[in-house]
Amino acid sequence: MSVVSSVTVTVPATTANLGPGFDCIGAALKLYNHFKFTRVEEGGLSIAVTGEEAQRVQTDESNLLYQAFLRFYQHIEQTPPGVKIEIQLGVPLARGLGSSATAIVGGLVAANQLEGAPMSQSQVMELAIAMEGHPDNVVPALLGGCRLAASGGAGWEICDVPWHQDIIPVVAIPDFELSTSEARRVLPTQVTRADAIFNTAHLGLLLRGLEIGKPEWIKTALQDKLHQPYRKALIPGYDAVNLAAVTAGAYGMVISGAGPTLLALTDELHSEAVAAAMSTAWEQEGIIANVRSLSLDIQGAKS
Numbered sequence: 001m002s003v004v005s006s007v008t009v010t011v012p013a014t015t016a017n018l019g020p021g022f023d024c025i026g027a028a029l030k031l032y033n034h035f036k037f038t039r040v041e042e043g044g045l046s047i048a049v050t051g052e053e054a055q056r057v058q059t060d061e062s063n064l065l066y067q068a069f070l071r072f073y074q075h076i077e078q079t080p081p082g083v084k085i086e087i088q089l090g091v092p093l094a095r096g097l098g099s100s101a102t103a104i105v106g107g108l109v110a111a112n113q114l115e116g117a118p119m120s121q122s123q124v125m126e127l128a129i130a131m132e133g134h135p136d137n138v139v140p141a142l143l144g145g146c147r148l149a150a151s152g153g154a155g156w157e158i159c160d161v162p163w164h165q166d167i168i169p170v171v172a173i174p175d176f177e178l179s180t181s182e183a184r185r186v187l188p189t190q191v192t193r194a195d196a197i198f199n200t201a202h203l204g205l206l207l208r209g210l211e212i213g214k215p216e217w218i219k220t221a222l223q224d225k226l227h228q229p230y231r232k233a234l235i236p237g238y239d240a241v242n243l244a245a246v247t248a249g250a251y252g253m254v255i256s257g258a259g260p261t262l263l264a265l266t267d268e269l270h271s272e273a274v275a276a277a278m279s280t281a282w283e284q285e286g287i288i289a290n291v292r293s294l295s296l297d298i299q300g301a302k303s
């Protein structure tokens with residue numbers, strides 16, 4: 001491939017953890033950010049952002065998308081070109097839907113394309129994981145689908161997790177932010193053996209439950225002892241929304257990523273009722289949420 005002057009990269013939102021899979025499993029959703037990079041021969045940086053939360057995105061060198069772009073050039077040991085970046089935001093910021101992963105993946109993929117793809121997809125993935133610090137958002141954002149990542153001796157093993165077509169994700173996105181770093185600060189650095197065993201068993205059950213679409217298994221499997229018990233307190237109304245979702249027919253409800261978005265898994269028959277119940281429950285707590293059913297994106301980042 002040859003060097004190009006402009007590239008547009010589309011990157012999906014992701015929902016990480018899925019209950020017991022803290023820091024190792026995530027799924028790409030059909031909700032997107034679009035990033036256009038244009039080489040500027042005179043040098044310099046300009047960033048323009050459109051979309052609902054546009055004014056919340058940094059437009060100087062600290063912009064995460066640009067930081068990922070720079071990281072690519074540092075990695076290939078070349079001087080970065082001047083660039084004009086146009087961001088069309090579709091993924092809400094700091095809500096637990098992997099907005100930072102879209103920026104990291106977007107910046108790396110765009111730079112790689114501009115330079116004629118000197119890096120393989122798996123090299124881009126390793127760099128993205130190193131930047132984000134955990135694999136569960138950047139891996140599905142790059143590759144699409146539901147993915148489990150495990151660090152091997154030399155690198156990462158990525159496993160494609162089959163997702164039964166009857167399982168519908170419903171996301172309830174509240175009108176407040178919770179940064180991932182803040183939500184990680186409340187987690188203990190050590191866990192008990194009992195909690196480790198609990199999550200190991202439940203993640204195993206979840207993988208098989210997602211594959212065959214068995215409601216009882218998914219219901220049990222969505223429980224977690226490693227992060228949700230500590231993070232619930234950061235999300236007002238968590239218990240009320242959980243009860244409403246399950247009463248309306250959800251298999252279960254979890255925190256999407258680090259929150260505050262809440263994710264219910266359900267079936268087609270119940271998805272509308274589950275969405276309405278989650279919305280109402282949060283409204284009763286004084287929180288307005290954008291609640292919607294989303295299907296899985298299976299393509300990942302595309303340019």
Ligand SMILES: Nc1ncnc2c1ncn2[C@@H]1O[C@H](COP(=O)(O)OP(=O)(O)O)[C@@H](O)[C@H]1O
Nearest residue numbers: 064065093094095096097098099100103179180
């Ligand atoms: N499109 C984007 N362009 C630049 N920076 C972004 C973009 N999306 C997210 N970010 C950065 O990532 C931060 C949110 O990251 P984080 O707290 O991990 O939340 P999330 O769960 O959405 O990934 C934003 O405050 C912003 O600094």
Ligand SMILES: N[C@@H](CCOP(=O)(O)O)C(=O)O
Nearest residue numbers: 016023096097098180257258
């Ligand atoms: N495993 C991470 C996932 C963070 O996801 P995000 O969408 O909130 O960035 C964590 O739980 O901290």
